[in-house]
Amino acid sequence: MAIVISGRELAAKKREYMKNEVVKLENKYGRKPHLAVILVGEDPGSVSYVKGKEKACMEIGIVNTTITKPVTITQEELLQIIQQLNSDPFVDGILVQLPLPKHINPTYVINSIRPDKDVDGFHPNNVASLYLKQPGIIPCTPKGILEVLDSANIEIEGKRACIIGRSNIVGLPVSKLLLDKNATISIAHSRTKNLAEVTREADILIAAVGKPLFVKKDMIKEGAVVIDVGVNRNPLTNKLCGDVDFDNVLDKVSYITKVPGGIGPMTITCLMENTIECFLKHMEDKND
Numbered sequence: 341m342a343i344v345i346s347g348r349e350l351a352a353k354k355r356e357y358m359k360n361e362v363v364k365l366e367n368k369y370g371r372k373p374h375l376a377v378i379l380v381g382e383d384p385g386s387v388s389y390v391k392g393k394e395k396a397c398m399e400i401g402i403v404n405t406t407i408t409k410p411v412t413i414t415q416e417e418l419l420q421i422i423q424q425l426n427s428d429p430f431v432d433g434i435l436v437q438l439p440l441p442k443h444i445n446p447t448y449v450i451n452s453i454r455p456d457k458d459v460d461g462f463h464p465n466n467v468a469s470l471y472l473k474q475p476g477i478i479p480c481t482p483k484g485i486l487e488v489l490d491s492a493n494i495e496i497e498g499k500r501a502c503i504i505g506r507s508n509i510v511g512l513p514v515s516k517l518l519l520d521k522n523a524t525i526s527i528a529h530s531r532t533k534n535l536a537e538v539t540r541e542a543d544i545l546i547a548a549v550g551k552p553l554f555v556k557k558d559m560i561k562e563g564a565v566v567i568d569v570g571v572n573r574n575p576l577t578n579k580l581c582g583d584v585d586f587d588n589v590l591d592k593v594s595y596i597t598k599v600p601g602g603i604g605p606m607t608i609t610c611l612m613e614n615t616i617e618c619f620l621k622h623m624e625d626k627n628d
C-alpha cells in the first residue's frame with residue numbers, strides 16, 4: 341500500500357513551531373523577521389504564489405511587505421527598489437517573484453540582491469556555497485523536498501535518485517543535496533533518450549518537468565518513492581495537477597506526494613525558515 345506523504349501537514353507543524361520561535365526572537369531582539377516580496381505584473385500563478393507567502397508570514401508572525409509593480413516597470417526602476425531594500429536594516433529577506441517580463445534580465449535582478457538577504461538562494465554566492473558545501477542559503481523547493489523525505493524516514497544513502505528537470509530552481513540544487521546525502525544521481529531532461537529506461541532505475545524519482553500528468557506507471561520502478569514538484573493545470577479539467585499521473589502510478593509506488601498539498605506548502609514553509617535564518621544572521625552580525 342502506498343503512503344501519501346502530506347506536505348501540508350508537515351508544513352502546518354513546522355509553521356506552528358516557527359510561530360513560537362518568532363515570539364521568542366521578538367522578545368530577544370526587539371523586532372520580528374521581515375520579508376519583502378516584489379511582484380511585477382499580474383500573472384495569475386505569480387499572484388497566487390505571492391498571496392500564499394503573505395498568508396504564511398501572517399500565520400507565523402513574520403513581517404511582510406509586498407511591493408507590486410506594473411509589467412511596464414523598467415529594469416532600472418526594479419534594480420533601484422532592490423537597492424533600497426538591500427540597504428534597509430529592517431529588511432531581512434528579499435524575494436523577486438519569477439518569471440519577470442521579457443524586457444527585464446532575471447540574472448541582473450538576482451545578482452543585485454544582497455546574498456545575505458537572498459531568501460531564494462538564487463544569488464551566485466549562495467549557489468557556489470551549496471556546491472562547495474559551505475554555509476549559505478538553500479533554495480526553498482529543494483530544501484522542502486529533503487524535509488519531506490526526512491519526515492517519512494526515507495533512506496537516501498546508496499539509493500538511486502533520478503530528477504526529471506534541470507532548472508536552477510529545483511532540478512540542479514535538489515540533485516546536489518541528494519548527492520551530498522550519498523545518493524547516486526541521474527538528471528533527466530527534454531533531450532534524454534529512452535527516458536522511461538532512466539527513470540525506471542530510480543528508487544527516488546523527483547518530477548520537476550512542468551508537464552501535466554507526464555509521469556506514468558511504465559516510468560516507475562516497483563516500490564519507488566515519487567516526489568511531484570509540478571504545479572500545472574490539467575488541460576481537460578483545468579484543475580491544479582502535478583507532473584505525475586497520481587492515480588495511474590499509485591499502486592506501484594511505496595511513497596508519493598500529491599499536488600496540491602505536497603511540495604508546494606513545504607516550499608513556502610522553507611521560505612519562512614530561510615527568512616528567519618537571514619534575520620538571525622543579521623542579528624548576530626550586528627552584535628559582532
Ligand code: GUN
Nearest residue numbers: 435436437438439460509
Ligand atoms: N517562481 C516559481 N518558483 C519560484 C521561486 O522559488 N522563487 C521565486 N522568486 N520565483 C519563483
